Amino acid sequence: MKLLLITDAWMPQVNGVVTTLVELVRELSKLGHQVTVIHPGLFKTRPCPGYAGIDLAVRPRQQMAAMMASEKFDAVHIATEGPLGWAARGLCQQKKWPFTTAFHTRFPEVLKAAAGIPLWMGYALFRHFHKPSSGVMVPTQGVLNLLTQRGFQNLKLWTHGVDTELFEYAQECQLDDQLAHLKRPISMFVGRVSYEKNIETYLAMPFEGSKVVCGVGPLEADLKAKYPDVTWLGLLPRKELARVYASADVFVFPSRNETFGLVMLEAMACGTPVAAFPVDGPFEVLTASSGDVLGGVLHPDLAEATRQALQVPRQAARDRAYDFSWARASQLFVSYVRQITVREA
Incomplete structure (x- = not known):
């Protein structure tokens, strides 16, 4: 399968969404799938207000259209609800291409805390964004229940994983130099x-x-x-x-x-x-x-x-x-995406 992945969250940003997507791409490659990532680093950007280290694409639709036209792909996944996500969503609707999305972050709560925007307004906006999605992937049953109550449709439960080789087990607490002087615990x-x-x-x-x-x-x-x-x-x-x-x-x-x-x-x-x-x-x-x-x-x-x-x-x-595996999460992701491919792989 050739997958087009559109995301406003990508390296060098450091957050859970980026980690999830980087691990997903790595596992999909292991499974033999080809993934093209369209991310902010390919566009003119400006800093996200109030969030240093997060850059957002500026007016990306025209460049996004050229990128999507030049790629051969079987499926489209829109991972985030930022400028790139909105541009890709509009183009997919225009071309009548089905696509999947994901609900990684409870942004309505962020908007309320940061700017005082009522929850109902935030959820109305995000419900509108995800409405044309053929499958909205959510990480937990609780989030699925929450979004169901908020009127979201086509929800798919998709858990995440952890790299147990990078994050190696230590039977006893280690003595990292940066923390060696600190009082325990x-x-x-x-x-x-x-x-x-x-x-x-x-x-x-x-x-x-x-x-x-x-x-x-x-x-x-x-x-x-x-x-x-x-x-x-x-x-x-x-x-x-x-x-x-x-x-x-x-x-x-x-x-x-x-x-x-x-x-x-x-x-x-x-x-x-x-x-x-x-x-x-x-x-x-x-x-x-x-x-x-x-x-x-x-x-x-x-x-x-x-x-x-x-x-x-x-x-x-x-x-x-150990109960959480990126390999298992990636296989589940593929099973959802294969159900709504743009064209046969």
Whole structure:
């Protein structure tokens, strides 16, 4: 199969959507599929307001049309709802090409937190975007239920995975040089320092140890000034990030509006248990089909979840991470896309 993948999130951006798509492309290539990625780096761009490090394509429709006309493909997947996503959506409708989409991020909640836009308006816009999609891929049953209630159609459950070779298991906490001076236990947050991550709940909670943040974002400067005792590591290369994960005693995930939360799986693959609220993304990652919570702790009090998670064996966290495979996720993706190909492969 020859797949055309359109995304506003791509390298050098660092976030869960980029990780998901890079891993997807890698696995699809292993399966013998050819993937052409249309991303912001191919266009004139400008920075996304309020989000340093994220560049958006400027008026991409004409160039997008030329790119799509020059490519031979069997299927189109529009991964994001940004300028490239809207341009590709319009062109596919014009050409009467079926396409799939994905709901990676709960942007209506982001828009409400950042700009005060009511949730109903945000969801109305995104429902309109996804309405012509032949299959809207969502990462969890909870997100599928949420979008169903909001009037979305053609929803497909598509889980994610983790690279258990890159994020190597450490039976005991490692001693990364950047953290060696810190008081144990060490808790860690990895992700964008932004509105939707609810990071200040983590920074403000009581904890008898050290707090570490890996990531950058629009709230970074203010929070650094407000919480000077926190260790701020910024963006780290993924191999270095794996070592830092393995050096933490517990990974704290404060978000209440995450569609999935790949960073939890990365931490767990290294053997670091997770503390989180009992909400959709963490519930999907930590709860087995039996109903048991594995590899971490879910609790409505994040500080209590963190204290309890320190008692979770590192092997239990690693074992739960093994339940998520990029190979299996990629095969599921292909099964959805094959159902609505533009032309026969």
